[in-house]
Every structure is written in structure tokens, then in C-alpha cells.
Amino acid sequence: MKKVSVYDLRCEYKRNPLGMDVQIPRFFWKLSVEAQGAKQSAYRIQVSTHPYMDGAALLWDSGVVDTDQSVHVDYAGTALKPRTRYWYRVRVKLADGTESDWSETAYWETGLMSPQAWQAAWITAELPASPSLEEDPCHYVRTAFTLHENPVSARVYATAHGVYRLFLNGRDADDTRMAPGWTSYHKRLQYQSYDVTELLTEGSNALGVVLGNGWYSGNLAWTGGRSLYGKERGLLLELHVTYADGSEQCIFTDADGNWKASEGALRMSEIYHGETYDARQEAKGWAEPHFNDAAWTQVQRQAWSKDLLIAQENEPVRVIQELLPIRTLRTPKGETVLDLGQNMVGWMRFTVNEAPGTVIRLQHAEVLDKEGNFYTGNLRTAKQTVTYICHGEGEETFEPLFSFQGFRYVLVEGVSEDKLEGRFVGCVAHSDLEPAGSFETSDELLNQLWRNILWGQKGNFLDVPTDCPQRDERLGWTGDAQVFIRTSTFLMDVAPFFTKWLRDLAADQLKNGGVPFVIPFIPFNDQFTEDDSNHSSSAWGDAAVICPWTMYEVYGDVRLLKQQYPSMKAWVEYIHSRGDNEFLWNTGFHFGDWLALDGKDGSYIGQTPTDLIATAFYAHCADLLSRSAEALGYSDDAAAYRELHRNVVENFRKEFVSPNGRVIAPTQTAYVLALMFDLLEERHRERAAGILASLIEKNDCKLTTGFVGTPYLCPVLTRYGYNDLAYKLVLQKEYPSWLYSVTQGATTIWEHWDGIKPDGSFWSDNMNSYNHYAYGSVGEWLYRSAAGIDTLDGQPGYKRFRIAPQFGEQLNYVRASYESIYGTIRSSWEKNSDGSIDVEITVPANTEAVVVLPGHANQTVGSGTYRFECKLEDGNRLVGS
Structure with missing residues (x-):
């Protein structure tokens, strides 16, 4: 008999989340079925305040709902209460009548649910003013309290101005x-x-908090900006303790004499610069109940608003893995350097046993110079230095608390080389996003490229999507995020991550609809106005439209699309108001095809005209906005923006295309954008694709594109029948190419195609990150074309999707998987000695795939695993299903 089970229950994309403020949460589940073509026909959800789901505690029973929906299912019970755990379970019925048992029980727990629910007050500490950046001690804050018995439940709700x-x-x-x-x-x-709950006990207890500057009041950006959000660190916290009889006790921050503050051993902590920790100044037991805090300072109450408080939306940052150094180097200058073997983001944890007052200093860098010496020139003003002063009382272990570094190499001072082995560990930290995909081919350099793309995402998805994790920048550049977002979805589950970031984008959007270059926004000078050049470049501000649409395409998230729609619309209307012709965008500052190789000497902007790029993205965003309006049922808007799109395309052709279909700018990027966004008349597209191919071939099969053109280059070539050329570009090893950096030993994606030149010299000190994911956007082509896993137009979320692998002459096999919100999709192909190609695909339950293979008629298949054989010379035949 067919067996079906329900697994991987989630609430708002998360497994058993704690402290959510979502009023109407959504449920997700996956099906495991031992048969092909399995499709859900009905579900039933029960929600209870008791894990055993007994009748007395049952809060909501959906009853049998006849639908195949198994994602984004809204809770429809009574209003949720704050600080409450809710348990839920699901059972389903298949189209053939087979029913599952109840799933295992999962839960979600609400937070305070409203800013007005907070009882705590903001507190700060008046400690001695910081004399310099080198001596800016963190705050240590504590309180002691007594519990009359062991609690059955205890929750802390906390936040800070700064990091804590x-x-x-x-x-x-x-x-x-x-x-x-x-x-x-x-x-x-x-x-x-x-x-x-497990950390508290009957009797005496203590709460302790360390406060640092972080992004709030520390250094941000290369202009030396500091305290851009506020100068004072602050803490807001409350602890709710529940006893067996249902009674509660609450401890919260207030200036009531129970909370005290002091300096401590952490003498300086900055995201860019690292940390200084003087273990001799440790107040041992400071976060324990019987610590004597008589000399500590009373805190002050602050009237700061709580109205802007929201529960944690994205996944938090954690240490995800650890790396041991692969070797210890002695550089030509005589420096002792640890090589982690991987350009990573995080910090070093180390254990030492040295004399009191011994100063141990760690400097962090991405690469060595051509002579093999430690190189920090590309960090600019970022120091990336950790200083630890030993207390000398036996073994002592340290790792930074509020800073992170981007590095592969660590220069160690203060510890002899014979004491390094086994005592220094690299802690890899990033937002705790679940892996989503795997990718492997017969070409090991290409496999390394995929790993480099993945490590670039790890290093730059640390709470916000940054541009680089090492120098004095690390900002949420909108352009980088939008060109990489689709690739990122194949590598990790990024739904909560981008949900949070897009809400910040909408919050920081200007009143006139403009979008800052970086989100969260920080001004690059003190004279920021809505008319200057700190916002709204094409391909950067377009993240306001492209990113929500991508989340909709990949996850089917209508709610997020609806939430972001006003922001999307405001951005398109902003563009509409900019040009001296309402259907062209030919004014303002634009980054253009950033770092394109066809730019003039000394220029970061390529040769493709910025107004051509801007108008192309204008058309693209008008198109996506009209599709979004249609998806949301806004028929009037859908019609209006379809007409706007038509007018922009018409004006693009008049302005930038000859009567015979030749784009006026003979650059790879100009042709790529015109073809990718369907800006040319259909009768001209094949010729234009041929011109693009010839531009590449005449350049020795090498690209010249920058940030704007590169993401679309291979997809356009494959779309217009130049798939072999796309493969040649991807597998090109000479500069400029994706594999050039791999041959130079890169373990992440570089900012510049020639970040390290063949002679070992550097592109520059000024702007030369070796962990910069933008060019990693080729990962989208690897999945959508080489492996062939793709969404279908107008059918978001992989409920119904496409598998159409594009075979490459240079590869013997490609194997890929993607964990969609419905389950695992697999696509692989492998060549046989007789010239045939075996294709194997897996379709998760409750979905179906349109399979497109050369020689086969397109066919739609339901869940299960299928095998095909393609004989490219004399037709293809199906060999198993």
C-alpha cells in the first residue's frame, strides 16, 4: 500500500521558532511518498497550547480543507497571545484517497507581540569618556535577583543600542x-x-550583559563616520519567569538601583578594527549572583522610544563551522603566519599559556603579496587586529565578542611557533541559513568555482548582504544584492534573510521614492539631501523591485510581494519622474557597468552608456511591477505599468537602436541588456545575439562585462542558441574569466577579474576585495542552464517547474540538487562512451516538472525519479521512468 508522511514542518519558514510577532503565521510542510505522481488533495491542521494536542487545549482545527496547498498556509484560529507556545501538527490526503498519519508535533512561540507590552525601560551607563579608538571599553551591565523555586519556564526578551x-x-x-x-x-x-529555563535555579541568580558599539555607534564606511545612529549604548531587557502554579515573576531593566555597570576586560571592540582584551582586568564572576558590585556605577533610565521594536525576523548569526590552519608559514620578512586554507569570515579562537602581561596580537589578511609576505593594503583603514593581554594564571582561551574579520592568513605575534599547533581555530560565522543546493561537474576547477561562490555568500551574508567582509566598508550595497540574489537562493534558504533586508530597504526609501546605495542606509557625508549622488543609481536602486520579485518567483511569497509593493511602485514612479523624457532615464548619477573591462584607464565605469543601462533597467522594473500587480490582483496598476513598459521599450529602441536593430553602443553589456530584457524587436533579436557572440569571439572568447552585464551574459547566450559559447566563457582559464582566479588559488570570488595579476602583483590597494560575490552570479546559470533547474514563468515557488539541462561539450557530467520549499529537486546528466547522455531527475511530492530534453517531446511528470537517454546524433529515446 502507498505510504505517505508529512515532514519538515515550518512556521514562517523556520523550524520551531521562538519569539515571533507575526499575527497570522504561515505553515509549510513537505510530503514523503513511496510512489510516483503523488499529489496532495486535502490537509488538516490542528493547533494547541499543549504538546499532546488533547481536546481541552485544542485552539484551532482547520477541518479537512480540500486543496493541494502545502506552503504559505495561513493560521486561521483565534487571536494569538503574547509569550505563548503553540503546538501544531498536520495530516494530508492524496488525490488517490491515501491518508497520512498525523505529523510529528512542531511549535512556534510568540514574543511580546506589541511595543506597548514592554515593561522594561531603556538604560545606559555613564562611564568615563573614551580617550581614543584604541581605548573605548565595552560596558558590562548586571543585576542579581532571587527566585523562590525552580521555574518551569523562563524567557528573556532583549535588545540594545549597539551589540550585546x-x-x-x-x-x-x-x-x-x-x-x-x-x-x-x-x-x-x-x-x-x-x-x-535551564540556566536559572531556585535562590540567587544573576543577569549579565556586555554592550559594544557594533554598527550602531562604531565606525562605519571609509569616510571615518562614527556614531551614525547614536552615541550612547543602551540596553532594554526583561526576564519573565513562570512557576509551576502559573504565577510569574518579572525582572526588567530600570534605574531602580538593581542594575549596575562598569568597564571590564574588553577595552575596545570595533567591527572593522578588531578587539583589545586585557585579561588582567577581568572581574571574575561578574555575571554570577554573589559578585560584589559595590564599586560599580548606577545606570540611568532613558526615554527612548520602544515603538520601533520588532521581533527577530531573520536567522541570527552563529559560528557555523570551524577550520584548523593547514600550515604555519615563515614569511620572507620573518613573520609567523597561519594559513587557514580558505578565505573566511569570522574570527580566531585561541588557547595560550603565557606569562602575565604577555601581549598576543593577531592581524588578519586575505592574501600574501608576490614575495609571500603578509599583505593588508587592501584593508584600507580597517585594522582587523585582535590584541589579547594575558592574565598569566594558566591556560586561557579567547575569541572576539563583537567584531569579525575577513581573512585566510593570520599573522601571530607574542606566541612562539612551537606553541601554535592545535591551539588556534578559525570560527566561521554568518547568518545561520540552511544549505539549499549542491552542484558538481566533471571539471574540478568548475567545482572549485562553485565552492568559491558558496564561500562568498557565507562571508557576505552576515546579517545583511554586504559587498565585502574585510575592508572599511562591509555595507549592504543594493546593486551587489540584486545581481546575486537568484544565485543565493540556490545555495541557501534566504527567505527570512531577504525578508528582513527588504523591509529595511522600504523603511530607508526616500519620500520621493529614491533608494539609497546601501541598506541599511548610512550617509557618506554630512550634507546628504534627496538631490545628491548618494542614492538611486540604476541597477542599484532597482533592488527595490528585482529582489521582492525574485523572492516571489522562488518562494511564492505573495505576502512579502504585497508588503513590498508600495516600495516597488515608489521606485518605478521615481524613475518615471527623473528623465527629460518620461520614458527615458537619462539624468542623475549612475555606477554604470561597474568595473567593466572596457572602461577608460582609471575609470571604474565601463563604456556602455549609463543612460542606456538606466533606461534598460527602467523597462525591466516596469515589466516586473506590472507582473507583480497582476499577481496581487491589482488590475488597474497591472494595465498601467504594462503600458509604461511598452512606452519605455519603444523609446529605448528610438534612442539606442538603429532601424536595422544594431545597438548604438558596441559593447557586450549593451547587447546583453537589450536581449535579456527583450528590448529589441523580435525580428532583430537573432542578429543582435550573433553580434554579441562575435564581440566575445573577437575578444579571444573572453568577456569585458562588469557588475551589470556579467549576471546576464551566459543566460542570454544559452537562450539564443550560443550555449557552447557560454560554456567556453565559464570554462575559460585565462584572464579575464571566472576560472582565472581559481587557477590563482582563489577560494572566494574576487571583486576584480584581475585582483591578482599573473605576475603576482595586485590590481590596486584602493578597492580590491578578494571576497566579493557579485561575479558569483554566474551560479544562477550553472543551476538554471547547466543543470536545468528553473521556475516556470507565471508559476512561482517550484510548485510547477522546469527541468531543461543544457549539455556542454567540455563536461562529462553535471549533478545538482536544490531543496525547494516542497522538497528536493535533482537533475543530473552524464555522457556515455557511445555518445549518448543519461539524464536523471527527481521531482518532489505535490509538484510537477516540465521536462525539456533534445529530441524528446516536452512532457510533464509528477513526483518521483525518472531516467532518460538522449542520443544526440539520431534522436532520443526514453529508457525508464
């Missing part, structure tokens, strides 16, 4: 880092929820 780390009775509250994360602090500030 929470301790109870001397122990970490949890394993997350860099809380509360980086948001548009003046408009949105996340708070975190902690289950601390």
Missing part, C-alpha cells in the same frame, strides 16, 4: 552572535527571545 551578549549565572544565554543585528535603527530595531 547575554549571560545568566555566568553562562551564555545561547549561541547566537552580533545581536540585535543591523537594521534601519531609527525605524526598526529587532529584539531577541531566549529560552533560559
